[in-house]
Amino acid sequence: MTGSPQAPFADRGYLIIPGALSVDEVSGLNKAINRDREISKLWQNRGNGRHQNPNLLITTDAFDKTITHRSVLPVITELIGPDVCFEEFSVMIREPVVVPAPDPNWHRDTKHRSDHSLALRNLSVIYYLTDVDETTHCFSVVPESVDEKRSEPDGRDGTNAIDLHAAAGTAILFNAGSIHDARQRITSNERRTIHIYYGHRDQTALSNHTIFPKRLQKGRHASLFDRPNEVSERVHTVYE
Ligand SMILES: O=C(O)CCC(=O)C(=O)O
16 A cells, blocks of 8 residues: 555544455455355354354464455554554355345444554454445445544444445455444345454453464464463463
8 A cells, every 4th residue: 555554544544455465365265265164163143144253263274364464464553553463353244135234233343542643442454355336235434533533432323434345355444443334235245354353462352252373373473463362362271
């Protein structure tokens, strides 16, 4: 990406990186999802046609590169700071919808961090793995400036949400404290996405959704994984 990521983040709390993943990478990841769906019992049916697996990293290493990808990690590190750490990983599939699509359930995933220059407690990356436009489900987010975030807003009004349409391979980086949800549409297309969360090493873990595989704590980006959540610590102790 060109230009500093700070300005769009300060201004509206998100930015878009088109072509973050190549066509070949997208294709490889979709094949890995197809394989995983055949063998894994870790997929959760979350209702309304939403299927999600927060533990794909357990059954395959095919997604490791998306967490540390050269097109996003330097940007994430610049936004969060050098104490950035990994928090959570999942893959989501939203099925086609033939009946009137459910309304969005506007929400904020986390609080803000008022002592951070961008009020960032947690940052989320969404990779689109299928093309997303006005005929498909899309991710939708309410722009909110850093000054608004510093006042720790708690509202859940999605009236001003922006629908983000982009090609497969696009990465969306957003402040997880922003108001957002999926905008579901009547569509014959499945939408596939990867959702990754990052935070600060000095704060408590965001969740216990994802077990961190030990291999990630040994690689080139080991420091990103050196503040595991509680469930990962327990698993590592048991299987030491
Ligand atoms: O599916 C989407 O586009 C949004 C999902 C979401 O809101 C979330 O995971 O918190």
